[in-house]
Amino acid sequence: MAEPAAPRCCLGWDFSTQQVKVVAVDADLNVSYEDSVHFDRDLPEFGTQGGVHVHQDGLTVTSPVLMWVQALDIILEKMKASGFDFSRVLALSGAGQQHGSVYWRAGAGRVLMSLSPDLWVHEQLQACFSVSDCPVWMDCSTAAQCRQLEAAVGGAQALSCLTGSRAYERFTGNQIAKIYQQNPEAYSHTERISLVSSFAASLFLGSYCPVDYSDGSGMNLLQIQDKVWSQACLDACAPHLEEKLGSPVPSCSVVGAISSYYVRRYGFPPGCKVMAFTGDNPASLAGMRLEEGDIAVSLGTSDTLFLWLREPTPALEGHIFCSPVDPQHYMALLCFKNGSLMREKIRDESASCSWSEFSKALRSTQMGNGGNLGFYFDVKEITPEMIGRHRFNAENREVSAFPRDVEIRALIEGQFMAKRIHAEGLGYQVMPKTKILATGGASHNRDILQVLADVFGAPVYVIDTANSACVGSAYRAFHGLAAETGVPFSEVVKLAPSPRLAATPSPGASQVYAALLPRYAQLEQRILSQPRRLLE
Numbered sequence: 305m306a307e308p309a310a311p312r313c314c315l316g317w318d319f320s321t322q323q324v325k326v327v328a329v330d331a332d333l334n335v336s337y338e339d340s341v342h343f344d345r346d347l348p349e350f351g352t353q354g355g356v357h358v359h360q361d362g363l364t365v366t367s368p369v370l371m372w373v374q375a376l377d378i379i380l381e382k383m384k385a386s387g388f389d390f391s392r393v394l395a396l397s398g399a400g401q402q403h404g405s406v407y408w409r410a411g412a413g414r415v416l417m418s419l420s421p422d423l424w425v426h427e428q429l430q431a432c433f434s435v436s437d438c439p440v441w442m443d444c445s446t447a448a449q450c451r452q453l454e455a456a457v458g459g460a461q462a463l464s465c466l467t468g469s470r471a472y473e474r475f476t477g478n479q480i481a482k483i484y485q486q487n488p489e490a491y492s493h494t495e496r497i498s499l500v501s502s503f504a505a506s507l508f509l510g511s512y513c514p515v516d517y518s519d520g521s522g523m524n525l526l527q528i529q530d531k532v533w534s535q536a537c538l539d540a541c542a543p544h545l546e547e548k549l550g551s552p553v554p555s556c557s558v559v560g561a562i563s564s565y566y567v568r569r570y571g572f573p574p575g576c577k578v579m580a581f582t583g584d585n586p587a588s589l590a591g592m593r594l595e596e597g598d599i600a601v602s603l604g605t606s607d608t609l610f611l612w613l614r615e616p617t618p619a620l621e622g623h624i625f626c627s628p629v630d631p632q633h634y635m636a637l638l639c640f641k642n643g644s645l646m647r648e649k650i651r652d653e654s655a656s657c658s659w660s661e662f663s664k665a666l667r668s669t670q671m672g673n674g675g676n677l678g679f680y681f682d683v684k685e686i687t688p689e690m691i692g693r694h695r696f697n698a699e700n701r702e703v704s705a706f707p708r709d710v711e712i713r714a715l716i717e718g719q720f721m722a723k724r725i726h727a728e729g730l731g732y733q734v735m736p737k738t739k740i741l742a743t744g745g746a747s748h749n750r751d752i753l754q755v756l757a758d759v760f761g762a763p764v765y766v767i768d769t770a771n772s773a774c775v776g777s778a779y780r781a782f783h784g785l786a787a788e789t790g791v792p793f794s795e796v797v798k799l800a801p802s803p804r805l806a807a808t809p810s811p812g813a814s815q816v817y818a819a820l821l822p823r824y825a826q827l828e829q830r831i832l833s834q835p836r837r838l839l840e
């Protein structure tokens with residue numbers, strides 16, 4: 305009897321801070337394959353820590369662009385070696401860490417179009433980048449460019465109304481302005497500037513892929529309501545920028561068929577469609593099938609919190625992005641830089657480098673931590689703009705240290721109280737029907753999720769894989785296949801596995817945190833009002 309045909313699938317990619325990841329999702333919307341290449345571990349020759357290089361000024365943070373390309377080569381070879389059947393891939397899409405930028409040297413487009421299947425992609429693109437170390441989202445070296453941009457458009461709120469955010473140091477327009485000002489030669493030799501997401505899509509397309517509206521919203525350049533580049537912002541950042549960026553496209557666009565390179569080298573079908581790639585947080589929104597009223601908390605390298613929005617409400621804190629799945633709607637996002645890497649530091653200092661010891665400490669301490677509260681920002685935080693470690697006892701007196709278990713609970717409770725306080729600052733209210741959807745590496749840790757449920761007073765759900773950006777990308781690829789028929793994204797994914805309940809609030813949690821949240825907010829204000837703290 306003939307073998308039954310292998311089920312068709314879509315691939316979802318994620319070029320995130322610490323790794324490149326991929327999932328295959330079959331037509332029944334179940335994940336059938338998962339793989340990753342970890343930059344520090346699998347590509348040690350690039351010498352990154354956490355996927356990045358922090359420069360001597362402590363502000364500039366970059367990643368080598370060829371490391372990303374080589375990671376793609378390696379992961380595809382791993383898939384091939386494992387027997388993955390590429391001929392069943394109908395379409396693919398992907399995500400990238402947001403805000404990072406890639407600078408393609410003049411002539412690179414031609415090289416991309418004529419890749420030889422006998423060689424690795426990274427071998428062929430060696431000379432294709434005018435900037436070898438790409439600024440990434442952790443960079444905070446563009447304060448001067450941010451002030452220039454805000455001044456050019458009439459202030460911070462005016463910029464936010466236009467682009468969804470006041471000027472942020474990691475946002476791509478400000479990063480491009482810095483490259484233009486400090487390295488005009490590299491800028492003038494650049495024929496195309498991509499986001500990490502559109503760069504990754506370009507590798508698959510074999511030609512430059514446009515920036516999508518959703519990830520494009522993280523640049524301080526896109527008018528989020530009109531979905532066009534803001535001429536005033538472009539002019540304030542660098543000359544000839546519009547031609548280097550190309551026109552932005554709806555996130556649901558099919559941008560073309562896969563390059564013949566992948567057809568000939570790996571056996572992808574020639575008609576395999578490439579759907580526009582987007583930011584990792586927007587892709588996670590798709591992967592978790594977030595609905596209005598839900599709140600998503602991503603615990604990856606960064607921690608982020610995001611919501612589905614019907615109407616944009618740009619403010620001086622937080623970001624509004626175009627929705628990655630519905631052209632009429634938006635998403636709100638808060639980003640916290642001291643996420644997993646800060647948790648790893650405290651784990652190493654106070655839990656013998658072990659997540660299970662870390663969890664034990666969370667289980668052995670009480671909700672509310674005996675009134676002890678902590679702020680842990682080893683790198684300058686985005687929300688709020690603060691740096692340093694600050695610990696307070698139950699009498700609000702600053703103390704220099706906590707016992708190890710108290711330190712661990714103070715870190716996790718503090719991280720989640722900050723998220724709730726700043727989400728409420730954007731107008732979000734926890735309702736009786738609120739669901740929290742958690743994702744990212746730390747969502748593997750049930751004890752961390754328990755604290756999340758307790759602080760928010762809401763149940764926490766997870767999907768089968770913590771790689772929601774990959775899953776969302778594969779779902780978006782399925783949506784791309786149906787796009788011509790106008791089927792909404794929600795219809796395409798309605799039969800996907802439902803999120804699973806991972807934690808419910810403990811009895812008494814709401815009373816404990818009703819008392820602690822205002823204290824945490826007041827202490828945060830106290831720290832912020834001491835100017836020396838900002839400079840530490």
Ligand SMILES: Nc1ncnc2c1ncn2[C@@H]1O[C@H](COP(=O)(O)OP(=O)(O)O)[C@@H](O)[C@H]1O
Pocket residue numbers: 320321322323603604605606644645647648659743744745746747748749752
């Ligand atoms: N059991 C665990 N408990 C807490 N954090 C964890 C656990 N397992 C992994 N992590 C964290 O997950 C992080 C990676 O998350 P991930 O979402 O894959 O990151 P990114 O997508 O930004 O590369 C690691 O830095 C690690 O600290």
Ligand SMILES: O=C(CO)[C@@H](O)[C@H](O)COP(=O)(O)O
Pocket residue numbers: 320321322400401402403441474522583584585604605606607608637639
């Ligand atoms: O800057 C932001 C969002 O605004 C970050 O969330 C980046 O998108 C990095 O994502 P991870 O690699 O931490 O998932």
